[in-house]
Amino acid sequence: MANQATTATESSVTVDVRRIETEDTLELRHSVLWPTKPLSYVRLPEDDLGYHFGAFLPRCSKPIAVISLFLEAIPMTYGASEPASHPVAVRFRKFACHPNFQGRGIGTKLLRHVMTECTKLGATVMWCDARVSTCDWYRRRGMEGFGVPFYKGSVEYTRMKMDVSRCGSGVIQQDDILL
Numbered sequence: 001m002a003n004q005a006t007t008a009t010e011s012s013v014t015v016d017v018r019r020i021e022t023e024d025t026l027e028l029r030h031s032v033l034w035p036t037k038p039l040s041y042v043r044l045p046e047d048d049l050g051y052h053f054g055a056f057l058p059r060c061s062k063p064i065a066v067i068s069l070f071l072e073a074i075p076m077t078y079g080a081s082e083p084a085s086h087p088v089a090v091r092f093r094k095f096a097c098h099p100n101f102q103g104r105g106i107g108t109k110l111l112r113h114v115m116t117e118c119t120k121l122g123a124t125v126m127w128c129d130a131r132v133s134t135c136d137w138y139r140r141r142g143m144e145g146f147g148v149p150f151y152k153g154s155v156e157y158t159r160m161k162m163d164v165s166r167c168g169s170g171v172i173q174q175d176d177i178l179l
Contacts, residue, residue: 013057013104015064017113020054022047025066025094032096042094046070051117055097055110065097065110069117074127074161075147090123090164111141115167127161135160 022043029042044050050070054063072091092114097107118126130138132149135158139145143160150157 013101013106015055015057015106015109017053017055017110020052020063020066022050022052022068024054024063025052025068028063028066028096028098029094032098033094044068044093050093051121053110053114053117055106064101065095065106067095067110067114068093069114069121071121071123074125075159088122089125089127090118090121092126092128095128107137108141112167115162115164118164119167124163124165125161126164127159129157130160132156132158 026039026042030037030039034041047068050068052066052068055065056063070091070093072089074089074091095107095111097110115126128138128143129152130143130145133156135145138160141162143162145158145160147159
């Protein structure tokens with residue numbers, strides 16, 4: 001996958017989205033997602049196999065939002081009677097935006113960027129384990145829940161997915177994402 005960058009202005013904030021190294025994600029993952037755990041808690045065993053992206057402000061060397069992609073089959077829910085309809089899927093993990101920059105469209109911009117990256121990887125679906133507290137945000141961006149809620153420690157999660165097969169063609173428009 002080429003190291004392409006995307007620059008856009010959303011909500012009057014200009015951000016540059018580009019591929020980054022695992023180490024460039026760790027500080028933000030830690031401070032936003034699991035600040036009471038040790039830094040090693042946010043390092044994934046499969047990080048070296050992932051595709052990591054960051055959103056940067058002009059002239060800033062540290063990302064203000066990060067997300068990591070992994071080629072990983074979408075889990076079948078118990079009792080599912082049909083075969084998996086998405087042979088190639090991408091799971092995103094450790095999606096974090098610095099609190100000072102939330103609500104400005106930066107996370108949406110980063111998520112839209114990786115939707116296109118998923119199609120470049122040959123995926124037809126993108127999925128994640130989402131904190132229940134963030135599900136409405138993901139729904140407004142076209143994702144839907146599946147499976148049953150579960151816990152990681154004391155935090156409740158559910159799985160969410162999105163068909164990304166239209167993303168690479170440019171068919172998905174801003175209007176498809178309900179802000």
